[in-house]
Amino acid sequence: MSNALSMDLRVRFKRLMGDGMRAAGAGKVLLLSPATAARWGKKVRNGEPLEPLPSGARKGSGKLEPFVGFFVELIEQDPDITLVELQAALLTTHEVACSTSGIDALLRRRGYTYKKRADRPGTRKACSAQGAT
Structure with a gap:
């Protein structure tokens, strides 16, 4: 987002309009x-x-x-719960529709993050160079 235009420019614009110039003309003069x-x-x-x-x-x-408490309770019950599952639970329980990115932003503000690790179920193991043919 760009910065606001200076107050000095706004004052000069108002002065030009006060002197009888139309808005379009004052805008051209001030670029x-x-x-x-x-x-x-x-x-x-x-x-x-x-x-x-x-x-x-x-x-x-x-x-x-x-619904922060609701999300925290679900995360404590199942630390591997996905955002899609949280979204579905919110819709089912409270009849509130939202995006997964909204849930993600809310949880990140609260300090919750999820890092994929090889020791968690459902995570594919990295292929090694020796195993590839």
């Missing part, structure tokens, strides 16, 4: 995109401030946050 000029022009006409909106991560916990 703004037509979409930005139109958006800022609408704000100036409506008397809204031109300060940039807050950026960064969204605030809030997300729709899966209430």
